[in-house]
Amino acid sequence: MKSPSTLGKNIERIDARAKAEGTAIYGADIRLTNMLFCKNVYSERAHAKLLAVHIEEAEKMPGVVKVVTGKDIPGAKMFGELFIDQYAIAYDRVRYFGDVIAVVAAETQEQANEAAKLIYADYEDLPVLASPKMAMESDVAINPDYPDNICGEVHVNKGDSEAALKEADVTVKAKYITHFVEHAYIEPESITAVPSPMRDEVTVYGSMQAPYNARISIHRMLNIPMSQIILRPSSVGGSFGGKIETAEANAIRVCLIALLTKRPAQVTLTREESIRESYKRHPIEFDIEIGAKKDGTMTALRMISFLDAGAYTNMSPPVAFKTAILGVGPYNVDNVHSSSTAVLTNNNHTGSMRGFGTPQAIYALENTVDTLAAKLGMTPTEFRRKNLLKNGDVSACGHLMDFHEVSIRDCMEKAAEAIDFDRKFKQYKEENKDPRRRILRGVGISTSMRGASVGADGNGFDVARVLIEILKDASIHVNIGLVEIGQGLRTVQMMMAAEGMGVNPERVTMGETDTSRSPATGACIASRGTMLGGGAIADACRGLKTILNQGLSMKYGDDIGEVTYEDDRVRFGEHDLSFDEVVSIAYGYNLTPAAVGTYSVPVIDWDEEKGFGEPFYSYTYSCHAAEVEVDLDTGYVTVVKMIGCHDPGRIINPQFAKGQIYGGLAMGQGMALIEDLGHSDRTAALSNLNFNNYLLPTAMDVPDTNMPILNGHTDPRSAFGGRSLGEPATEPAAAAITCAVNMALGKPGAINELPFDLERVMEIAQEIDKQRDIDAASVAAGKA
Amino acid sequence: MKIRNFIQVKTVEAFHEAVKAANGSIAILAGGTDVLVNGREDDVYKDCTVIDIFPIEELHGVRETENMLLIGACTTHEAISHDPLVKQYAPILAEASGAVGSLQTRNRATIGGNLANASPAADTMSALAVLHAELVIERDGEARVEPMTAIFTKPYKTNLAPNDLITTIRVPKLSPNVRYDYIKVGRRKVLSISRMTVATLLEMDDEGVVTRFDMTVGATFPRPMLFPDISAMLVGKRPTEQDILDVAKALSDKIPEIAGIRKSTVYKQPVCRNISERSLRKLCADILK
Structure with missing residues (x-):
């Protein structure tokens, strides 16, 4: 990419006008x-x-x-x-x-x-088996293929976590519980x-x-x-x-x-039907234990998790894969055991949802990390500074991180600085000690590394395909089955195709996904659209250039040498042709400038049996920071500000990237604080089937001051340098908020069940009030 | 939504005629923010004649007499929250009206509809209770006046007859000396059903002695309530910190007493106590110094 690139520019979304003006056709418009x-x-x-x-x-x-x-x-x-x-x-x-x-x-x-x-x-x-516990204890198999109702098990093993925990100077053991979460797409x-x-x-x-x-x-x-x-x-x-x-x-x-x-x-579907029938985010129960040396070096991590798969296997085994593997976080820790078990129940089935089993795990891990840091007398940032991965380290799952910029530390520093974390942490900690203070303030920070695409779980079938055709008017038409679902992917694909062909983006037209026109491709899931689609587009562009070069050779002789496509020009030897000319040359010789592009992620070295190795081909690094206010009188949590700093590889379109982050932060806020389907662990029914009861954060609840930070480092493992952002954008959000609330309450890890609604926060607030009364009484007694 | 018939009326007389002419049940539609939601859920209005009273002009707007504000029953919450007369003479009602739902809801939802729907979580109920509001109710052209708190029998039920129409909410004007505070606790900032509201009016003489005190909790009891015994705790006194603690405790103790011990009591009782203290401290800040 030598010349000024299309990539990195805020090119307007190609679907913006139709969507803004209301002419776009959605399903129910038909x-x-x-x-x-x-x-x-x-x-x-x-x-x-x-x-x-x-x-x-x-x-x-x-x-x-x-x-x-x-x-x-x-x-x-x-x-x-x-x-x-x-x-x-x-x-x-x-x-x-x-x-x-x-x-x-x-x-x-x-x-x-x-x-x-x-x-x-x-x-x-x-019998209605309304929880994983009930399902595991029951003789009744929901699906005869899984007699014990267990439909997925994944584990990670590195070193000897049990021994390391015994040897650790300080350990923390905790339990965290998460709940069903609805996607809440606006269109049923x-x-x-x-x-x-x-x-x-x-x-x-x-x-x-x-x-x-x-x-x-x-x-x-x-x-x-x-x-x-x-x-x-x-x-x-x-x-x-x-x-x-x-x-x-x-x-x-x-x-x-x-x-x-x-x-x-x-x-x-009506909204009620949609919520009744659709799959949800997995509720997960975590038992987690981490250990460290006195100097703060993290030495051991054990995370045992049980996922509620609901009535169908759906995506539970791959979700468990991500929970187990990405749940151990971006830490340099030598002794790790993580296991995730997915259990069939009679609840709504659970499957793909932005984050895919990791926002829950990061929430459990990061709150436990804060608890350990507090025990060590370290601040959350001090502990993370000591333990986050850097270039050349081996990840908690055994991946040698020597193939791209491991920017998690940098992401954390940028997020911490943007929210003024270190100063506020000290200041609020001091202020909150004042027993007259009814509004406590807190800051929280959380980090994650997200495997790009499907990972070793999809070894061998993680593929994307595209068909690109150059027409006689030298327009370049892309047919690709990785769909636009609101994230801006279609425009990003257009930008990558323009970059791949070295032409102006105006030349590139994008077909609507049509399975009779675009070759079969892996789906637009797993935050893989940009990286995998980009790989396929790059491959097709290579194919197209070969065909166009063939035309040039036919006209100018075989020894045309190296041909470069950039700035909408085609240059070789002494020649400097317009792209249009080159296309008409190819058509003049009855060539067919159409190419299918394929990209498949290289098979990676993950030992499923041992639970060790390279679980993903590449990773996106993320850090979220949150500032909150907690009202001790009511349990009400106000999110004051959030920062989302991400390294999703090269930033293809900064505006879209920021859009993903704004949305991800809001989604995490809802998950952490108010979203609740009202699931009954007796009947397996959901009581909150519409948005009157299933509460989402509104525009008034999400802070205007939320701030995305793009910390992109071009990834040599991706054709156009970009990786994943869709899921990373929401992955650490709930964790950052809950860490901030627990910090405000002065009790790291205190609230360990989502959502942190009024009632749960109030329970802790009352404990604090009781403790304050006891302290006041003992001070009074001391004086007497 | 299934209905038997739909009639729009432009005058109160036309309403009475429509009621007489209707064969079978009647549902009154004011702003529609409850009727349209209920009707979507199930076929609850399928045998009903729905009478839309929103176009009745005389039911819109706020007027005044020497001592009273007269609020038309179809005045929207948004209109009330910005009305100069309400802001001057019953500012707590302006604030409570502004706390309802979202701007979109407030632009349709009416104060009369809010009362007739009788949701215990209605945001304006606690404010209207402490204001000692009265309702003008018309039946066949005959008007009667009842205390606002008197029409409610249980959650979502009133003693209004099908041919009763709330036409006016009468609110005694507050003197400028009356201090007020309204707190709403919800799960989010807007579009939120009240978990609890606390409405307080407090008037003191120059010595700081309380001459009027009305305080109640909303979204907690089956119907809006006023407590003379709570008022009596401060009237005639110059409030102290201890008084505030006592009042807050007494008010919050009403919750298990009246509503019984429920799952929500664990949350509501301490919160009521906390925010009552907060409210009273704010209102008495100059006295407590």
Whole structure:
């Protein structure tokens, strides 16, 4: 990249205008002639044998065209991205309240809704296993493939953590608990299936994050060739990992109806249905123990975690992989044991959600680290300065960090400086001792290193593909299946393609994702879109240049030497041609300037058995800092300011990067403080099914002063130097806030269950008040 | 949302006629912020004639008599929170109205609707209680006046008949000497259902002796309440720190006494005590020095 680059510029999003002006088409905007409206009928049990589903009354209702049950699915009865164990329509058992037992299709939505009310089922109740503990103790297997209800186990081992803990001068042992969290995308799932009048073919529109995965499932369950299943995701109104399996289940249902009725069919979930059916962030229970020498050197770390997988395996094993491996943090520690176990229950299944099992672990780890630091008489930054990784260290999982800039220390210093951490920590600690003070102030800091993309868990199949074609007008058209889900990826891909071809970005046009045009690619998940998509785009650009060079050779002779593509010019030898000329030369010789690009992450050396080695190909470094006020009178926590400092490799578009960080901070704030689905650990039901009860931080709650800091270092392991930011942006946020609250309360690690709502904080506040009374009494007694 | 019939009326007379003409149940829609939400949840209004009273002009706005503010029942919370008369003579109500939901909600939600919906968490209830507000209720053209606290029977239930219409909220004007404080505790800054509100009015003479004291807790009891025994604790006294502690304790002890011991009591009782202390200390700051 020698010349002034497109990369690093705040290029306007190519979808900004359509989205701002309201012309972008989202799933539920679609209206087609003759289209049927569908309504899902949900299970009334969390766990039961499904003996019969009664649809007869519904079928007789006005406007009803079709009612389907699980029996109508012609092919495989289940789907799944990695583990095939999920019903699109339950047929023999129901495993959670979000299972669908029938779907009604009618001329109008109102008619479908009315008819759906008449459908009921006969159930034979099974014990409801509403927590991992219950599920592990029970003889009842939710899924016969997993007789002990355990669907995933991952571990990390380095050195001898048990011995090291015994030898440590100071140790801390703690328990942390996290809860279900909703993605809360603003757009509930909406999917439309349109059958072809010509053949057994269906085109699917709507809110989808992983269209190629859906294609496989529709193919397996509905018995039509993959080539005749065309997925064209609409503009997606937020996803955060959430528009995968739930969208897929709904796609399968409407495709079934479309194929049976030969009519377009649409399903749009209400918010209540969306929350009822969709998967969540994993609740995780952590038992954690860390040890250090007197001088503050961290010597041992043990983290045992149990994840609630819910009713389906979904992404739980890979989530457990990230919890176990990234949960041990960016520390240089010699003795590590980390194990994560995912347990099936009758709760909502849990799967991909921004962070993928790590925001929970970082929250547990960083609060424990603060507790240990306090015990050692060190501040949070002093302890981290001593123990964070640097270039050439071996990570807690055994990865020798000698292949890029390990910038975690720098990230921490920048975040700490931006919030004035060291000064405030001292000042607030002193101030908070004043017994008359009712508003306590605190600062917290947390760090993480995030593996880019899927990691060793996906060794060998972590791939992305793209098709780029240069047209006769010398425009460059990119068809790629890594979808725009609001993060700005489509524009970033455009910028990378321009960079790859050395042309002005105006030349590059981006197709909407269409599985019939773009080659199959791994999904837009795991914060891999920029790095993996970039790799594929770079590969395609190399291919295109080879074709264009071939044209040049045909015209100018074989010995044209090295050809450079930059500044929208093509230069070789004495020649300096415009890009347009070079394209017309290629077309003049009847060449085809189109290329498929492929990038797959090199196989990495991770020993799954031992739990040691290189779990990821590269990492993003992150540090969040938070300042809070805690009201001892009410338990109310005010987030005053947050800093998010990240090194996601080279920053492709600073404005988008900042956007990711602003959003990530807000998401962490909600997770830490107020978001609560009201899960019952007796019935497995969720009580907060809409945003009147499921509270998100509003624009008034998220501080205006939140500040992203971009600390990018170009990564030699990425084609365009950029890595991951989507998930890192939220990963350490809840940890920073909870560390700050615990610091304000003067009790590191005190509140160890999320969310830190009014009631939980108030409990600790009352303890503080009691202690203050006791102290006051003893002072008084002393005086007497 | 399913309804039997929808009628919009522009006068109170037209409302009475619509009530008479309606066959079956009636639902009154003022701003709609409750009706539309309830109607979406389930078919609760499917047999109802929904009468939209928002267009009745005479029910909008704030007027005054010598001693009273007369607030039209369809005046929105946003209008009340900015109304010059309310800000002058009942500023605690302006503040409580401004604490409701979000700007969007406040631009539709009405004070009459807030009362008739009878949610125990309604933000304005505690303020109206300490102001000794009264309601003008019309039935078939006959008006009667009732204390605001008298219409509530239990959460979300009033003793209003289907043909009763709250037309006016009468609020005795406060003298400029009356100090007030309104605290709302919610889970977030806006769009938040009150976890608790505490409303306080305090008037003292030149010597710092309390001549009027009304303090209550909202979002805690099944209906808005006033406590003469709490008022009596300060009236006639020059408040001391100990008095403040005593009042706060007495008020918070009402919670288990009236609402019974519930899961929420563990939170609400100490918080009530804390914020009552905070409120009273603020109001008596000059006296306590």
